[in-house]
Amino acid sequence: MGELAVILVWPALAGYLEAAVAYVGxxxxxxxxxxxxxxxxxxxxxxxxxxxxxxxxxAEGFPWGTWAGSLNLFVWLVVGAYLIWGCRAPFRLLGLxxxxxxxxxxxxxxxxxxxxxxxxxxxxxxxxxxxxGLILAAFAGFTLAAGLAGLYLWQExxxxxxxxxxxxxRAPSQLALDTLTGRTILVALPALxxxxxxxxxxxxxxxxxxxxxxxxxxxxxxxxxxFLFLRYEAGWRGRRTAYLALAAFALVAVALVPVAHF
Amino acid sequence: xxxxxxxxxxxxxPVELREQLYVSAPENPELVRRLAGExxxxxxxxxxxxxxxxxxxxxxxxAQERAFAELAAxxxxxxxEIAPSLYTLTDEAAAMHLFRxxxxxxxxxxxxxxxxxxxxxxxxxxxxxxxxxxxVHRLFRQALRVGRRVxxxxxxxxxxxxxxxxxxxxAERVFGTLEGRRILxxxxxxxxxxxxxxxxxxGVESVFVANRSVERAERLARRFGGRAAGLDAVEPxxxxxxxxxxxxGSRGHVLSAxxxxxxxxxxxxxxxFFVDIAVPRDVDPAVNEIEGCYxxxxxxxxxxxxxxxxxxxxxxxxxxxIVAEEAEGFRAWQLSLDVVPAIASLRARAESIRTSExxxxxxxxxxxxxxxxxxxxxxxxxxxxxxxxxxxxxxxxAAAAADGVVYADAVRHLFDLDDRDSSARQPGE
Numbered sequence: 176m177g178e179l180a181v182i183l184v185w186p187a188l189a190g191y192l193e194a195a196v197a198y199v200g201x202x203x204x205x206x207x208x209x210x211x212x213x214x215x216x217x218x219x220x221x222x223x224x225x226x227x228x229x230x231x232x233x234a235e236g237f238p239w240g241t242w243a244g245s246l247n248l249f250v251w252l253v254v255g256a257y258l259i260w261g262c263r264a265p266f267r268l269l270g271l272x273x274x275x276x277x278x279x280x281x282x283x284x285x286x287x288x289x290x291x292x293x294x295x296x297x298x299x300x301x302x303x304x305x306x307x308g309l310i311l312a313a314f315a316g317f318t319l320a321a322g323l324a325g326l327y328l329w330q331e332x333x334x335x336x337x338x339x340x341x342x343x344x345r346a347p348s349q350l351a352l353d354t355l356t357g358r359t360i361l362v363a364l365p366a367l368x369x370x371x372x373x374x375x376x377x378x379x380x381x382x383x384x385x386x387x388x389x390x391x392x393x394x395x396x397x398x399x400x401x402f403l404f405l406r407y408e409a410g411w412r413g414r415r416t417a418y419l420a421l422a423a424f425a426l427v428a429v430a431l432v433p434v435a436h437f
Numbered sequence: 438x439x440x441x442x443x444x445x446x447x448x449x450x451p452v453e454l455r456e457q458l459y460v461s462a463p464e465n466p467e468l469v470r471r472l473a474g475e476x477x478x479x480x481x482x483x484x485x486x487x488x489x490x491x492x493x494x495x496x497x498x499x500a501q502e503r504a505f506a507e508l509a510a511x512x513x514x515x516x517x518e519i520a521p522s523l524y525t526l527t528d529e530a531a532a533m534h535l536f537r538x539x540x541x542x543x544x545x546x547x548x549x550x551x552x553x554x555x556x557x558x559x560x561x562x563x564x565x566x567x568x569x570x571x572x573v574h575r576l577f578r579q580a581l582r583v584g585r586r587v588x589x590x591x592x593x594x595x596x597x598x599x600x601x602x603x604x605x606x607x608a609e610r611v612f613g614t615l616e617g618r619r620i621l622x623x624x625x626x627x628x629x630x631x632x633x634x635x636x637x638x639x640g641v642e643s644v645f646v647a648n649r650s651v652e653r654a655e656r657l658a659r660r661f662g663g664r665a666a667g668l669d670a671v672e673p674x675x676x677x678x679x680x681x682x683x684x685x686g687s688r689g690h691v692l693s694a695x696x697x698x699x700x701x702x703x704x705x706x707x708x709x710f711f712v713d714i715a716v717p718r719d720v721d722p723a724v725n726e727i728e729g730c731y732x733x734x735x736x737x738x739x740x741x742x743x744x745x746x747x748x749x750x751x752x753x754x755x756x757x758x759i760v761a762e763e764a765e766g767f768r769a770w771q772l773s774l775d776v777v778p779a780i781a782s783l784r785a786r787a788e789s790i791r792t793s794e795x796x797x798x799x800x801x802x803x804x805x806x807x808x809x810x811x812x813x814x815x816x817x818x819x820x821x822x823x824x825x826x827x828x829x830x831x832x833x834x835a836a837a838a839a840d841g842v843v844y845a846d847a848v849r850h851l852f853d854l855d856d857r858d859s860s861a862r863q864p865g866e
Contacts (some may be wrong), residue, residue, distance in 0.1 A: 256639050330610070334607070339741055341610065341741065342603070342744075342745060343744065412705070412707065413706055421748075431614055
């Protein structure tokens with residue numbers, strides 16, 4: 176691993192870990208640590224951005240073609256997507272889901288060599304940039320949607336059980352969480368569609384068999400397409416769509432493992 | 438100059454006395470002018486919970502007497518009658534009290550938002566009346582900063598402190614903003630009225646009042662520009678409203694779970710928030726089990742308020758630390774007032790000696806070029822600055838340790854200084 180890459184891994188990891196710990200602390204005693212948490216997210220994400228830039232400039236081809244490299248890029252996309260919402264006070268609680276996950280996945284990516292600057296796939300660079308990039312961007316969106324759905328269910332349980340401290344923890348409204356879950360998936364699904372289309376086009380032109388990776392990816396697409404249909408056409412709202420978003424995300428988690436075989 | 442506070446608040450005086458001592462906006466400027474006199478400063482802070490007179494004077498006892506007399510006159514009472522209800526604080530203690538007031542730590546409900554605006558209004562009135570000078574400017578600007586810091590650095594004002602505001606905040610947790618939301622009010626009593634007022638203040642758009650007596654329902658609906666009907670019109674309305682406030686005097690449930698379930702099928706998953714503040718309850722508790730329905734009764738709301746007030750008290754501990762830190766800053770500034778005139782006089786004396794000696798040497802320096810002349814000017818100024826640096830620092834340190842007066846007197850004596858003749862820079866400017 177290049178020296179500069181190593182130098183950048185540490186602040187990224189430290190930022191994410193600090194944010195994860197601060198969010199847990201903020202969950203226990205609301206309002207005290209959220210500012211530290213968001214700064215951890217920002218610093219970690221900026222360091223990881225610099226790391227990705229170093230990887231992109233030093234690698235001979237697409238630097239995130241390996242499983243660990245993809246994971247590195249995936250973490251960056253998830254945290255980047257979170258930053259869009261996480262900077263707004265009511266959505267900071269989402270960090271309790273996102274940041275421990277990001278810290279854990281980034282650690283795995285690093286230990287598996289995905290944060291170095293030697294990564295290179297044997298597959299074509301442009302194909303990988305579109306295929307892997309789009310699919311990972313979609314997966315990042317689905318992860319965020321799952322976080323929003325989880326937050327919806329957690330808050331619903333607190334509201335329904337009349338938890339006395341329900342107002343002490345800052346959180347978005349149920350309606351906002353429900354709407355954002357739907358919108359995030361609405362944006363992420365076209366990215367997945369395009370990513371899969373690029374993959375299928377390459378399969379058509381260069382040949383090859385239909386494997387388990389493709390099956391899970393297509394199943395994921397079907398699950399999220401069904402989500403959008405039920406949410407926007409059949410009028411599903413609230414708890415049912417939250418469970419559906421979480422169930423579909425289970426497929427994303429399954430699909431992320433075979434990405435190792437790219 | 439000394440700061441004297443004489444006043445009373447909800448801690449000491451019943452509402453009847455507070456009413457008598459209230460200083461109205463038109464009365465305030467005249468009152469502070471009388472309190473300040475020719476040379477002094479004064480501010481009158483008067484709210485529904487307190488009337489406090491802040492007076493700055495060289496003679497603290499005289500200031501206290503004037504404030505006592507003014508308050509007795511306001512209450513139309515003798516000074517001995519009013520004395521048990523009043524408190525008097527001076528200098529640092531008075532400043533700390535004002536900081537606690539501005540931070541809403543002395544309010545009936547810690548964290549209430551109005552007090553900071555009231556402190557600002559009192560200060561503005563004093564400025565317009567010409568009774569705010571150096572000490573009042575510093576004191577009140579710092580008090581306003583304390584209030585802002587406490588609001589931004591703690592969560593003291595973030596949670597509800599009444600049942601109606603708790604209901605409104607819970608509704609916001611479901612819907613986000615309440616702007617444009619529709620509300621169904623069951624019953625036309627006082628409690629419905631209070632809850633509805635709170636919801637309307639947060640943007641609720643339309644109100645539908647249903648009551649056993651349609652006439653009473655119409656009366657309440659007219660207040661809010663809404664519609665009214667009997668209780669039999671409730672079920673069809675459930676399809677369209679977002680919030681239901683129930684407070685009838687009915688003995689049984691006015692809304693059953695079956696009615697709500699039927700309505701929810703028509704609402705296509707849109708949530709609905711029920712506030713049942715009636716005893717006995719108007720809404721079947723089973724409604725809370727229906728997906729998309731959130732039901733809070735009066736006990737649930739009271740628990741939320743209790744938790745919220747407890748949270749405010751926890752935050753108050755953090756706020757007290759901010760107040761103490763700011764009070765220490767004010768104390769240091771006030772103590773520095775003792776030495777700043779002496780320092781300014783010392784520097785003025787040194788500067789006058791330097792310039793007069795340069796003038797005396799004018800004949801011998803006449804042959805110098807302009808740049809050589811500037812070098813001599815600079816050299817003499819540096820010598821003066823270096824000589825005065827250590828005594829200046831020591832005097833400031835002594836001021837912080839409350840020995841400032843002794844050191845200032847010693848310097849005045851040793852250098853034969855007179856503050857009145859110096860062009861002393863005013864501290865804090």
